[in-house]
Amino acid sequence: MAKKKGKKTSSKKQVRGQLGKKKETAREKMIGQTIGYRYDVNLLPDYKKITPFLKKYIEAMGWDDLNWLEDVHMGYEDDRPAVFCRNANGWVTIPKSIKLPNNQQDRDMIARELLVKFQMSPKHPLVDLKKAYLKF
Amino acid sequence: MANIKTIDKKSKAQSMGMHTEVLTGRTQQKFFNPDEAENFYYFGTYDVDFNKRTDLDVMNMSAPEANKEIDNLMSQGYGTIVIKNPQGKHSLGVGILNKLNLIFEGSLGYFGMGSCDGPIVRINGRVGWSCAENLMAGKVVIEKNAGSCFGAAIRGGDLICKGSVGARTGIDMKGGTIIIGGDAGAFTGFMMQRGRIIILGDVGINLGDSMYDGTIFVGGEIGSYGSDAVDAELTSSDQNWLRRKLKVAEIGDDFDVSKMKKIVAGKKLWNYDNLEPTEKKGAI
Numbered sequence: 001m002a003k004k005k006g007k008k009t010s011s012k013k014q015v016r017g018q019l020g021k022k023k024e025t026a027r028e029k030m031i032g033q034t035i036g037y038r039y040d041v042n043l044l045p046d047y048k049k050i051t052p053f054l055k056k057y058i059e060a061m062g063w064d065d066l067n068w069l070e071d072v073h074m075g076y077e078d079d080r081p082a083v084f085c086r087n088a089n090g091w092v093t094i095p096k097s098i099k100l101p102n103n104q105q106d107r108d109m110i111a112r113e114l115l116v117k118f119q120m121s122p123k124h125p126l127v128d129l130k131k132a133y134l135k136f
Numbered sequence: 137m138a139n140i141k142t143i144d145k146k147s148k149a150q151s152m153g154m155h156t157e158v159l160t161g162r163t164q165q166k167f168f169n170p171d172e173a174e175n176f177y178y179f180g181t182y183d184v185d186f187n188k189r190t191d192l193d194v195m196n197m198s199a200p201e202a203n204k205e206i207d208n209l210m211s212q213g214y215g216t217i218v219i220k221n222p223q224g225k226h227s228l229g230v231g232i233l234n235k236l237n238l239i240f241e242g243s244l245g246y247f248g249m250g251s252c253d254g255p256i257v258r259i260n261g262r263v264g265w266s267c268a269e270n271l272m273a274g275k276v277v278i279e280k281n282a283g284s285c286f287g288a289a290i291r292g293g294d295l296i297c298k299g300s301v302g303a304r305t306g307i308d309m310k311g312g313t314i315i316i317g318g319d320a321g322a323f324t325g326f327m328m329q330r331g332r333i334i335i336l337g338d339v340g341i342n343l344g345d346s347m348y349d350g351t352i353f354v355g356g357e358i359g360s361y362g363s364d365a366v367d368a369e370l371t372s373s374d375q376n377w378l379r380r381k382l383k384v385a386e387i388g389d390d391f392d393v394s395k396m397k398k399i400v401a402g403k404k405l406w407n408y409d410n411l412e413p414t415e416k417k418g419a420i
Contacts, residue, residue: 041330042351042400044377053174060176061235062186062256064384068273068292071311071330086272086291088166095170114170120178121168127179134180 039073039104046105053113066112074104074111083111085118088125092118181234181254184215195221199228210234226264229257235274246283249276252293265302268295271312277386284321287314290331296385303340306333309350317387322359325352325399334381334396336388344399352399353378355391366402374398 045066058066074081077091081100085092094100094114100107118124177183190209194202202219206229209217216237222228226245229238229252236255243261253272258279265283268276271290277298284302287295290312300318307326315334322340325333328350338356345362352365353374378393 041349042332044373046373047380056174057176061254062237063275065294065380067275067294068312070313071292117170117174118168120175122179123166123168124179125166130180 039075039108041071041073043073043104043108045070045108049105049109051109051113054109054116057116069112069116072108072112072115074100074107081107083115085115087119090125178233182210182213184210184213184234184236186215186237188214189216189218190214191218191220193220194225194228195223199225199230202228203230206232206238210236222261224264229255243280252276262299263297268293271295275384281318286316287312290314294381294384296387298387300337306331309333313381315381315385315387317385319356323362325350325365326362328352334378334385336391344401346405347401348405349401349403353393354397354399355388355393355395358397358399361399364402364405365399368398368400370394370396370398 047065050066054066054069058064061067072083074083074094075091076082077093080093082091082093084090092115094110098110100110119126192202192205192209194205197205202225206217206219215235216239218239218241219228220241222240222242222244224243224245227247227250228240228244229248230250231252232238232255233253234255238255238257240257240259240261244259244263244267246264247266247269248259248263249257249267249271250269251272252268252274255274257274257276259277260279262280263278263282263286266285266288267278267282268290269285269288271287271293273293275294275296277296279298281299282297282301284304285307286297286301286305287309288304288306289308289310290306291310292312294313294315296315298317301316301320303321303323304326305316305320305324306314306328307323309325309328309331311331313332313334317336319337320335320339323342323345324335324339325344325347326342327346327348328344329348331350333350333352335353336355339354339358341359342362343354343358343360344352344365347362347365351368375393378396382388382391382393
């Protein structure tokens with residue numbers, strides 16, 4: 001008789017989700033679906049944490065502050081830290097080589113810096129789209 | 137890119153011809169090195185110099201002609217453009233996806249500065265409906281008053297009106313900051329989903345009606361609260377940010393931000409998709 005294969009059970013309970021929090025929020029339980037945000041969308045930036053790259057970017061653009069980047073936060077996609085790129089309409093996952101700090105403000109600054117670099121990169125998806133479809 | 141794949145007809149809806157194809161493989165992997173891009177230049181934009189300045193008289197031009205000429209000047213590297221005689225024309229300055237210093241010497245009509253991404257704009261007059269609609273990034277300053285739907289559906293950037301604005305300011309906004317030096321009309325922040333509105337004066341009825349998220353700061357009197365708009369505590373972080381932002385907006389130097397009211401979403405309207413069947417049952 002063939003030996004019945006035992007179903008492997010992981011001792012660790014798989015957790016999907018969420019920086020800092022491991023369980024679903026009460027609201028998520030109630031509505032039965034995951035709330036996409038894994039951060040406080042209303043969190044105001046702490047300008048003491050701004051990185052040298054972002055300072056240079058602000059100066060180059062001629063702005064007084066982070067401007068549109070104030071709405072950029074480090075989120076979570078498929079169990080990995082990520083930042084949402086509105087131009088590509090997708091999440092950009094953070095490389096594993098980058099060690100993330102413990103607080104959201106520092107994480108947000110890293111997310112902003114990476115997002116700007118991604119959008120300026122010749123490998124950004126919009127580069128191909130613009131080449132194909134740009135009208136004027 | 138997503139692959140389009142034809143599938144056999146299966147469901148009733150499909151047999152009725154409502155959808156015969158399915159999108160698969162939407163995930164795409166793009167790799168980049170964070171060190172490769174420190175050029176402060178977006179692909180497809182013009183490399184302009186803020187110190188290179190020119191004037192453009194649009195009195196005898198239509199709005200499309202004026203907008204094309206602005207684009208042409210940017211392609212020549214002009215980083216500061218002064219528009220003379222805008223004479224309340226509609227749709228001036230739309231679709232600028234570039235860093236640029238743009239100054240209007242006069243007033244704009246409807247939909248001025250719509251769908252922009254990056255420019256710094258100063259309008260030395262008034263603006264009509266839906267100014268800076270869908271703004272993605274940059275700064276737009278209006279020296280006088282603005283019409284209704286000011287900053288409709290903006291996604292980012294700073295939109296500043298030193299005077300008063302009409303109804304439905306920041307309707308459906310999804311990011312960015314709207315700053316108003318005077319008063320605002322009814323339904324301010326209607327259905328806003330993210331972002332911040334600062335009003336130093338009074339605001340009309342139904343403030344923040346059906347707002348999903350975001351924050352509204354009010355310095356004066358509130359006509360009435362809209363559905364799901366509730367008060368929240370003004371923190372020291374809020375106050376520091378407000379002082380910084382008012383400095384950026386060049387208004388309210390001596391304004392006492394500690395007395396401002398903070399309004400947020402009660403979040404009772406959130407994610408009702410799964411609750412809907414229950415509500416339907418109740419209705420039947």
